[in-house]
Amino acid sequence: MKHPDDDHELFNRLEAEMAADRGADVVDLDKARAAREPAPADAESDDPTTPVMVDKPGTAKAGPGYLGRLAAAKRRPVVPLWLRSVAELKTASAWVARHYAHTIGYHALRSPVYAARLTMQAPTGLARFVGGTMRWMADREGEPVRLAAVRREDAAEYLKLSRQRDRRVRLRALVAVLGMFVGLGLALALYVLAPDWLQVLSVGALVLALGVNGRKVDAPVIHRAVEVPKASKLTSDIVLRALGSLGIPAINQAQAKGGDGFEFTAPITRDGPGWRAEGNLPFGVTVTDVIERRERLASGLRRPLGCVWPEAVSDEHTGRLVLWVGDQDLKSAPKPAWPLLKSGTVDLFKPVPYGTDQRGRWVEVTLMFIAGVIGAIPRMGKTFLLRLLLLIAALDPRAELHSYDMKGTGDLDPVGEKVSHRHGVGEEDETIQYALNDFRALREELRRRTKVIRSLPRDICPESKVTSALADKRSLGLHPIVIAVDECQVLFEHADHGKEFEEIATDLVKRGPATGIVLLLATQRPDAKSLPTGISANAGARWCLKVMGQTENDMVLGTSSYKRGVRATMFAWGDKGLHYFVGEGADARIVSAAFVDAPGAEAIAARARTVREKAGLLSGYALGETPDQATGPAYDLLADVAAVVSEKEERVWNERIAARLAELRPDIYGGWKGENVTSALKPHGIRTRDVAGITDDGTRTTRRGIVRADLLKVIAERNEKPGAA
Ligand SMILES: Nc1ncnc2c1ncn2[C@@H]1O[C@H](COP(=O)(O)OP(=O)(O)OP(=O)(O)O)[C@@H](O)[C@H]1O
Numbered sequence: 001m002k003h004p005d006d007d008h009e010l011f012n013r014l015e016a017e018m019a020a021d022r023g024a025d026v027v028d029l030d031k032a033r034a035a036r037e038p039a040p041a042d043a044e045s046d047d048p049t050t051p052v053m054v055d056k057p058g059t060a061k062a063g064p065g066y067l068g069r070l071a072a073a074k075r076r077p078v079v080p081l082w083l084r085s086v087a088e089l090k091t092a093s094a095w096v097a098r099h100y101a102h103t104i105g106y107h108a109l110r111s112p113v114y115a116a117r118l119t120m121q122a123p124t125g126l127a128r129f130v131g132g133t134m135r136w137m138a139d140r141e142g143e144p145v146r147l148a149a150v151r152r153e154d155a156a157e158y159l160k161l162s163r164q165r166d167r168r169v170r171l172r173a174l175v176a177v178l179g180m181f182v183g184l185g186l187a188l189a190l191y192v193l194a195p196d197w198l199q200v201l202s203v204g205a206l207v208l209a210l211g212v213n214g215r216k217v218d219a220p221v222i223h224r225a226v227e228v229p230k231a232s233k234l235t236s237d238i239v240l241r242a243l244g245s246l247g248i249p250a251i252n253q254a255q256a257k258g259g260d261g262f263e264f265t266a267p268i269t270r271d272g273p274g275w276r277a278e279g280n281l282p283f284g285v286t287v288t289d290v291i292e293r294r295e296r297l298a299s300g301l302r303r304p305l306g307c308v309w310p311e312a313v314s315d316e317h318t319g320r321l322v323l324w325v326g327d328q329d330l331k332s333a334p335k336p337a338w339p340l341l342k343s344g345t346v347d348l349f350k351p352v353p354y355g356t357d358q359r360g361r362w363v364e365v366t367l368m369f370i371a372g373v374i375g376a377i378p379r380m381g382k383t384f385l386l387r388l389l390l391l392i393a394a395l396d397p398r399a400e401l402h403s404y405d406m407k408g409t410g411d412l413d414p415v416g417e418k419v420s421h422r423h424g425v426g427e428e429d430e431t432i433q434y435a436l437n438d439f440r441a442l443r444e445e446l447r448r449r450t451k452v453i454r455s456l457p458r459d460i461c462p463e464s465k466v467t468s469a470l471a472d473k474r475s476l477g478l479h480p481i482v483i484a485v486d487e488c489q490v491l492f493e494h495a496d497h498g499k500e501f502e503e504i505a506t507d508l509v510k511r512g513p514a515t516g517i518v519l520l521l522a523t524q525r526p527d528a529k530s531l532p533t534g535i536s537a538n539a540g541a542r543w544c545l546k547v548m549g550q551t552e553n554d555m556v557l558g559t560s561s562y563k564r565g566v567r568a569t570m571f572a573w574g575d576k577g578l579h580y581f582v583g584e585g586a587d588a589r590i591v592s593a594a595f596v597d598a599p600g601a602e603a604i605a606a607r608a609r610t611v612r613e614k615a616g617l618l619s620g621y622a623l624g625e626t627p628d629q630a631t632g633p634a635y636d637l638l639a640d641v642a643a644v645v646s647e648k649e650e651r652v653w654n655e656r657i658a659a660r661l662a663e664l665r666p667d668i669y670g671g672w673k674g675e676n677v678t679s680a681l682k683p684h685g686i687r688t689r690d691v692a693g694i695t696d697d698g699t700r701t702t703r704r705g706i707v708r709a710d711l712l713k714v715i716a717e718r719n720e721k722p723g724a725a
Pocket residue numbers: 376377378379380381382383384385407524576577578592593594595596
């Protein structure tokens with residue numbers, strides 16, 4: 001293995017060779033080093049008082065060589081970050097376009113008022129014009145000088161000035177008379193020759209020009225359409241002033257001695273809608289010390305708290321501070337619309353944007369292979385966030401949703417009613433029993449899935465976990481299952497079943513992610529009872545909105561997060577939806593969740609339902625089934641038949657449907673013949689008839705089959721009155 005010192009050795013040699021090339025003396029480095037280094041103390045001297053050299057002489061200043069420094073140098077990106085992000089560029093362009101569209105619209109609507117006010121000012125403008133011209137003709141600007149010559153009784157000077165004035169007045173009078181004739185001639189020509197529209201235009205322009213000339217300085221005709229907030233530029237002085245006001249002794253001492261107390265490592269630059277300063281705090285001061293005093297920092301910067309975001313740099317020492325100061329408070333800054341609000345579906349195995357960071361860039365989450373916890377004090381947007389994640393899951397038609405709203409206010413109903421396979425609301429006994437049965441079934445499902453995955457050949461399932469391709473194969477039953485529980489403490493603290501819920505949930509958190517089962521738990525009381533440690537410690541994704549103390553913070557975000565400066569306690573009361581997100585293999589990030597209200601959620605869920613209906617993937621609660629009616633994991637015959645009959649097939653033989661169903665779910669339809677399909681569809685009112693077709697070997701013949709339109713009609717009728725299926 002290569003030792004890191006080898007690189008330094010190599011650089012040193014290269015430097016020596018370069019020096020030799022430049023004509024310097026060639027030095028044998030090993031010999032030179034041996035001469036420089038003092039012999040080991042214990043080998044040469046037995047005197048214990050001989051001091052031991054810990055710094056090599058000369059190395060303190062020298063540091064790594066030029067090449068060494070180059071190798072360790074950090075290269076700044078050639079193309080700035082905002083230019084590389086298409087989304088950011090699009091957002092910026094859209095804002096600019098909207099700004100100008102607004103300005104044009106604003107002024108266009110007011111243009112008749114502007115014209116009227118200018119017309120009213122036109123007489124004043126005319127008087128000013130005539131007066132100005134007369135003064136110019138009479139050379140009034142030279143008058144004070146001439147009067148001064150009179151006062152001094154300087155005859156020679158006065159005569160010189162008078163002669164110059166006479167010449168000037170003659171010339172200016174000539175120009176004015178000429179101008180008047182040209183003007184009158186032009187006006188006459190326009191009156192006689194020009195079409196009406198040109199006359200109107202000319203008179204209008206003249207009146208408006210006179211109106212502009214007659215304007216009052218203190219009453220402008222045109223007002224600003226947009227008040228651009230004046231965010232002052234962040235300068236090094238302001239940053240140093242703010243850091244000095246934090247009351248951190250090391251910074252204050254350095255500043256008292258005339259130093260800065262902060263060493264900038266990069267110029268202060270624009271970064272998104274704000275300024276970014278980066279540098280080193282004095283030795284021993286950490287970024288956490290600054291984050292702790294964020295309010296004082298905001299005061300020192302003279303900016304609202306929601307604009308000031310000090311952050312640590314994860315791959316640097318703990319004193320490297322990045323200070324991002326936004327132009328606007330994060331709460332009031334305009335949020336871009338969620339990309340999935342109006343259209344689009346989701347592949348849960350891929351990252352999906354769900355919120356924006358302080359700089360307005362989208363932050364993504366991949367729901368597969370995680371178990372997640374959401375914690376916050378009440379009313380901060382916890383349920384909204386859980387519903388947003390459920391909506392993302394709903395938009396992947398393969399995902400089977402289990403939604404539980406233990407608070408009982410119906411916040412998850414938009415998703416639950418339309419798409420969920422299982423949905424429970426409230427903390428009544430029936431709901432708890434319903435949830436318990438579901439959790440038990442999920443544990444069985446988890447066991448079945450682990451067996452299926454174990455039995456799959458390596459080339460199909462190389463990493464012993466579900467993949468998007470495996471989830472597509474309906475026959476394997478490895479589609480994503482997303483379980484979301486709001487106020488999960490109701491389950492875990494239940495007097496009779498709390499332990500069982502905890503056991504199953506812990507199992508789902510630990511083994512679920514690899515088998516395609518995702519458990520999302522939200523609670524407003526993140527403590528060891530409401531979020532058992534077996535669950536909170538194994539959660540791969542954590543969302544923490546405002547919490548009140550260190551314990552809750554660390555319960556949700558992970559042990560010693562608070563100490564590392566990841567503090568959801570710093571969020572203000574008005575910071576709804578703002579949270580720390582830990583997951584996606586990245587450090588904690590501050591994210592503002594996309595805002596989707598109840599009607600928005602209804603619309604998205606309706607879209608998700610349509611996609612599922614088309615794919616024959618709607619099941620369970622959303623179809624009006626009670627758990628007793630639904631056997632085993634989600635499937636229903638009509639939906640399955642619809643899924644295997646393509647849109648192009650108007651009529652299809654039952655034997656073909658049987659073969660395709662057997663492939664879809666071998667454990668249920670395995671061995672079915674055409675007759676099985678006939679008798680299974682009969683109770684649903686779908687008649688079997690003679691259908692002409694071509695066999696696999698190309699012979700034209702007639703066999704028993706169904707008409708696709710009949711099937712779709714029955715499904716549509718059933719969906720209109722859900723309980724009737
Ligand atoms: N991402 C967001 N952006 C802006 N406002 C939000 C956001 N999420 C939620 N809110 C606002 O916060 C309010 C509270 O949200 P929510 O009901 O989700 O809180 P909660 O934490 O679940 O409260 P509780 O603990 O009482 O259930 C909502 O009425 C909504 O207006």
